[in-house]
Amino acid sequence: MEDKQSYWQENLRLIFICLAIWFVVSFGFGLLLVEPLNEIRLGGYKLGFWFAQQGSIYTFVGLIFWYGKKMNDLDKKYNVEDA
Amino acid sequence: MDELRLYTWIAVGGTFSLYFFIAWWARAGSTSEFYAAGGGITPLQNGMAIGADWMSAASFISMAGLIAFLGYGGSVFLMGWTGGYVLLALCLAPYMRKHGKFTVPEFIGDRFYSKTARIVAVVCLIIASLTYIIGQMKGVGVAFSRFLEVEYDMGLYIGMAVVFVYATLGGMKGITYTQIAQYCVLITAYTIPAVFISLHLTGNPIPQLGLGSTLADGSGVYLLDKLDTVVSELGFKEYTTSTLGDVEMFAYTLSLMIGTAGLPHVIMRFFTVPSVKAARQSAGYALVFIALLYTVAPAVGAMARFNLMNTIEPVAGQNLEYAERPQWFKEWEKTGLLAFEDKNGDGKVQYNADPTTNEMVKVDRDIMVLANPAIANLPNWVIALVAAGGLAAALSTAAGLLLAISSAISHDLMKGVLIPDMSEKSELLASRIVMTLSVCVAGYLGLNPPGFAAGTVALAFGLAASSIFPALMMGIFSKTMSSKAAISGMCAGLGVTMLYVFQHKGIMFIPGTAFLGDMEPNWFMGISPNAFGSVGAFVNFAVAFIVLKLTGPAPSHIQDLVTNFRTPHGEIAAAHDH
Secondary structure (H helix, E strand, O other): OHHHHHHHHHHHHHHHHHHHHHHHHHHHHHHHOHHHHHOOEEOOEEHHHHHHHHHHHHHHHHHHHHHHHHHHHHHHHOOOOOO | OHHHHHHHHHHHHHHHHHHHHHHHHOOOOOHHHHHHHHHOOOHHHHHHHHHHHHOOHHHHHHHHHHHHHHHHHHHHHHHHHHHHHHHHHHHHHHHHHHHOOOOHHHHHHHHOOOHHHHHHHHHHHHHHHHHHHHHHHHHHHHHHHHHOOOOHHHHHHHHHHHHHHHHHHHHHHHHHHHHHHHHHHHHHHHHHHHHHHHHHHHOOOOHHHHOOOEOOOOOOOEHHHHHHHHHHHOOOOOOOOOOOOHHHHHHHHHHHHHHHHOOHHHHHHHHHOOOHHHHHHHHHHHHHHHHHHHOOHHHHHHHHHHHHHHHHOOEOOEOOEHHHOOHHHHHHHHHOOEEOOOOOOOOEOOOOOOOOOOOOOEEOOOHHHHHHHHHOOOOHHHHHHHHHHHHHHHHHHHHHHHHHHHHHHHHHHHHHHHOOOOOHHHHHHHHHHHHHHHHHHHHHHHHOOOOOHHHHHHHHHHHHHHHHHHHHHHHHHOOOOOHHHHHHHHHHHHHHHHHHHHHHHOHHHOOOOOOOOOOHHHOHHHOOHHHOHHHHHHHHHHHHHHHHHHHOOOOHHHHHHHHHHOOOOOOOOOHHHO
């Protein structure tokens, strides 16, 4: 029971980290901070515009795989893997 | 034009035969296969199927056109319709897969130990899914009538027949394998024209990089800079900075994200994989396959806008002679989606933001993707491929939605509430009959689209965002959340969102019944009805937690149930043993 408790706590911590990054790249860089970031260029892209239309999506993909990998490790550590 | 029609018949006929073959090969023999493909789909296959399930006629045909005219403002669709998958992968899919049932209402009914909760969820699911189907059926009709020159009605009947065969025969199993084929068709059809156009404009074959490159005309000017200059000289908003308003963009993006995570036809695809680990993985693959289209779409949008402006005014001040307009211009004029009016009588085409001198009186956003290959002078087989791709996008989404509706009726309402002792064999028969009826209803709605069809798309996302998503989140992350609290929350979130949409769009969208006009000054904090689902979700959470404080927590066996589905390992039956 205690094991399940700390497994869940570690899971929540991972979810929190991922959602923080999720929020920063989309709502942060793509929307709230778009004007200052647009002063910086990435080739022909203004950086804020790039985050809104390209960068946030790439980050989302990376986040899901990173979380999946971390959770597989966690499942092993607490010996709660399914089939 | 005859060559084009021949190629189009070959592309459409060939892909349709493939779908029929797969349907026959993967027919379903049990309820488990019919609802959840026997739980035996690999994460990679499921990711591809989710991609086709999710990317509808709207993603394939309309989105790039929206971005072409909204510019930076179109980012809400790109972030909103992809960001939801992060929420799905982290917060919903693994736990719902662990619980191991067939449908979203079933999960809600079990977790909140209440048939009322299950019925509320069924109602939300049916309204949201039916709304979507109308759009898919219209997409099928339009694609057939534009590219194969058959009547809109006839095109729709053909589409209905195809969906009917593989959906009733194969259930989730047949739909899954067909969707994998449809994903391949639609992504090829979307990418090939984009690669050609990017290569032509910038010399870079990868559209995502081409959008950030310099033009290939030797000027050394960046494509996006040139586009900004051209559109702002004509009085339009600058492409890369035109915004919908800060609060509106924030609320709209959030609504689309949580609406995406709460759409039942997407969630139920996660019940088809064998394990919790596979559920997490398939969300990742799904987003890879979706991102392939969603990162190309902004390039397609910007380049289509650039080509359109360039065709009409190749050099500033030297406008296109109307008599010398290209073939695609004439083709789309016939459909009424493109219209020209020579206001100053000079025989030339003027296109600008001033309604008194603008002569392009109609440029429908939906034609951008379909007309793009012709505007860029691409060969006929590419145009034929785009037609097959648009049909694949519309049919795959329609099939997924039909399955969500029929399983909600046969599994949740009939087996779950009305006739609990129904045998598996009669449930399978019932779900096939319900599926047949759903195809007919969808076809009827496609033939007679209700006047409010456009308005209800907002309602579909608003419903999922304000009712289903919060209920699932609280069911998983709060052990003590009780049935009374969750039901009050769902009804409050749903009620507030519907009230807001109705007060600005009319009660049940009947014109003239809107008691507050659909104008920006009347919007709450400048949030449009389309973007209001996020506020509805907030109300849902708030009401649920207040009611929970007042009425006390869920019983202890429910808290044990939550503890159980939070860990992958354990005794709840897997979907295929169910």
